[in-house]
Amino acid sequence: MNTDMIEAHELSKHYGDLHAVRGVSFEVKAGEIFGILGPNGAGKTTTLEMLEALRRIDSGSARVAGHDVSREPDAVKRAIGVQIQSAAFFDKVRLEELLSFALSVYHVRGVTPRDLLARVQLSEKARSYPEQLSGGQLQRFSIAMAIAHAPEMLFLDEPTTGLDPQARRNTWDLIRELRDDGITILLTTHYMDEAEFLCDRLAIMDKGSIVALDSPAGLVEQLLDTGFTRTQEVRPATLDDVFIHLTGKELRD
Ligand SMILES: Nc1ncnc2c1ncn2[C@@H]1O[C@H](COP(=O)(O)OP(=O)(O)O)[C@@H](O)[C@H]1O
Numbered sequence: 001m002n003t004d005m006i007e008a009h010e011l012s013k014h015y016g017d018l019h020a021v022r023g024v025s026f027e028v029k030a031g032e033i034f035g036i037l038g039p040n041g042a043g044k045t046t047t048l049e050m051l052e053a054l055r056r057i058d059s060g061s062a063r064v065a066g067h068d069v070s071r072e073p074d075a076v077k078r079a080i081g082v083q084i085q086s087a088a089f090f091d092k093v094r095l096e097e098l099l100s101f102a103l104s105v106y107h108v109r110g111v112t113p114r115d116l117l118a119r120v121q122l123s124e125k126a127r128s129y130p131e132q133l134s135g136g137q138l139q140r141f142s143i144a145m146a147i148a149h150a151p152e153m154l155f156l157d158e159p160t161t162g163l164d165p166q167a168r169r170n171t172w173d174l175i176r177e178l179r180d181d182g183i184t185i186l187l188t189t190h191y192m193d194e195a196e197f198l199c200d201r202l203a204i205m206d207k208g209s210i211v212a213l214d215s216p217a218g219l220v221e222q223l224l225d226t227g228f229t230r231t232q233e234v235r236p237a238t239l240d241d242v243f244i245h246l247t248g249k250e251l252r253d
C-alpha cells in the first residue's frame, strides 16, 4: 500500500522571468506533520498552491492523497483542507452560519457547526462575527472551515504568523490534535521553534529550492557533521544555526 500522502516530483514554477520554484521534490507520509521552513520569498506558498491544485504546475508532477494534481484537480480538492495565508470571511455572517454554509456546500451529514466550533475551542463564539474574533480565534476558525468536509490532508500556510505567544501555542496544540485524529499536515513557517516543536520532518527551502530535508534533530546533526562550531559554545547547535548556515544572514522582505 502506498502510504505517501504527497509525492512532489521536480515541481517548477515561473512568474515571468522569475523562477520561483526550481524543481522541488519531497514526500509527505500519511499521518505526519511535514513543514516547509524558509525565509520570505522562498517559494513556500507557490509550492503549496501547486499541490492544492490552485496554481498550475509549469513542469514536474505531484500526487496528493493518491490523485494526480494536474489530471484530477477536483479529486485533490475534495481530499484536502486548505487554510490560506490571509483568509477573509464575510464579516456580517455569524460563525455558525459560515460553517453551516461550508457543511452544506460539501454535503456533509452528521456534523454540525457546533461540533466544528467545539473542536477548535470556539463553542462560545458560535453567534459572533469574524470581525469580533482575536487573531488566534480567527486562525482557529479558519481551520474549522478547512476541516468541515473531514479532509485526509490539511495545508496550513504560516498558521501562526502575527499571533501572540499564547495564541501560537494554542494553535500548535490544535495542529497536533488534528494530526492525532489522523489528518496529515503540510505547513509552512519561518519560525524555528514552531518547526522544531511541530514537525516530524521538515524541508528547508530557499530561493525556490529545497536545501535540506530531515527531522529537526537530524538537521542539527547534519550541521554538526560539517564541523560547525559556535563561537560562543553556551548551548549546543540549534535549528536556528542550521537555518542561518543554509540560508545566510542577508535580509529578505
Ligand atoms: N502571483 C505572483 N506573480 C508574480 N510573482 C509572484 C507571485 N506570487 C509570488 N511571486 C514571487 O515568487 C516568489 C516566491 O513567492 P512565494 O511562493 O509567495 O514565497 P513564500 O511563500 O516563501 O514567501 C517571490 O519572489 C514572490 O515575490
Ligand SMILES: [Mg+2]
Pocket: 044, 045, 046, 085, 157
Ligand atoms: Mg508565503
